[in-house]
Amino acid sequence: MTQVTSSMTPQAYLKSLSRWRAAEIVFWLATLLPFFLFPSYLSLASQIALAALFALSLDIILGYAGVVSLGHAAFFGVGAYAAGIFSKMVWGEPLTGLLFGATLAGLLGYASSFIIARFRHLTLIMITLGLGLLAHEVANRAHWLTGGSDGLQGIEIWPVFGLFKFDLYGTTAYGYSLALLFIFFLASRRLLNSPFGLALRGIRENWVRMPAIGAERQAHIRKAYTIAAFMAGVAGAALAQTTESVSLESIGFQRSADVLVMLVLGGAGRLYGGLVGATIFMVARDQFSGIAPQYWYFWIGVLLVTVVMVLPNGILGGLSKLTARWRKP
């Protein structure tokens, strides 16, 4: 943490808020450890990175703008299916496929944002839930295109840049996923430290005041929602490419609920909350399902209830409270 002193100029103060902290650098260096320490878990590490990217996209709308969504998997799923189908119908080049999937998800996000931006609270939760269910049933019904409940099979992805072949060990997969996570993390970090990021926090902090300071709050939400949908599409597309399959589950309600749980566990509105939450959730799922494959959600439930009761701002919220207390003698 940078020390805030009243002698700082306002410009220097605002600049200090976006400065890289030592803990952040340690965090990103640690993401390289799986290559050396857990080479047999790189496929899992890749899925964690993509879950983290998905949770980060939700954080932009939920954590920062306060827009709750129970249907965010719609964009993840559209990205996944679009990238998968693109590889079968056009070619297997990964980056164009990724861009195609994410763009389609972004367009869908933009279209639905006109409804989303008008509503708040329970109505909004129900609308996002409804739109999510709708997307799921469309994917289920369009068996000829998506494979329906059998899933989309036969995806073949070419090597990244023509050099890095997606191998069985997941080395390329994790490298690819981690690179995407890092790029979109940097973009999100910039966005949240921008005037637009401040406007989103304004919407979260006081919806009523925003128009009274001349803000087009609905336009802000539409933009944030479109960006979040695009990012969710990137995560979905990359999962389709790295696993070379898309299941119906990737666009389902469970996926929307899981990403919300990840974000809340880690701490919403904290940039790293989704990343930490996704790691804990995915590792816990891996471990618990090893113990009792049928009942592992029981333990996720226990974890969720405990965390929100004890740490209302998630694990990161609790940590920052702890360090603040530790710093103040």
Place this chain on the structure above:
Amino acid sequence: MTAVALSTRGLSKSFGSLPVARDINLELPVGARYALIGPNGAGKTTLINLVTGMLAPNAGQIFLGSEDITALEPQERVKRGLARTFQINTLFPGLNPLEAVTLAVCERRGIADRFWQNIAVHNEAIEEAYEILSKLRLGDVAYQPTRELPYGRQRLLEIALALATKPRVLLLDEPAAGVPQEESGDIFEVVAGLSNDLTLLFIEHDMHVVFRFASHIIVLVGGAVFTAGSPAEIAADPGVREVYLGTRKHG
């Protein structure tokens, strides 16, 4: 004759069968300091809500300068120079004053949708925000979260946020509401120190404050303009005394 900054014509509104604004005709000259007074439930805040677009009138028109703004959204009115404050703090609790006022400045400058730039590059906007805070004696708490500020400071931040929109007309809804009497003078000193080009309308219950700071007074009773005039005229009006002592029946 001076130019008119804000005017209404036949402004009316009812909630169901209850009329809350009846045929209100106002005309505020540029630079005027108007006080809007009246008993509880007279429709003072409703009038501000109507003028700023937070409520839609059933009939009548609102003009900012010569432009008819009746159909405009609240934020569009703000962009044209009509700002307000709230009787109950309507702030951004998790932002600090610098962030909140910088946000309002960015909105006015049309740069609040720039998601690709770090806010720190907008030196002028930050500078402007800090100047407003300093002018309102909030410079020393600029980096403290709003929710941790003393109540009186939060009332000043209400005004700072409105000023950041660079209004031509500012509507203050009980700027010193809830502030102990000995401190409310401080808030009105700040109000009195605002630019002379700014047209002000404020709601206030404390008659000492009203007579000290207003150049004109409008008395609202039961959603209608009961009378209007200079402080001396209002002070001498026996009808106004009756209204305030409650001997006359009103809505």
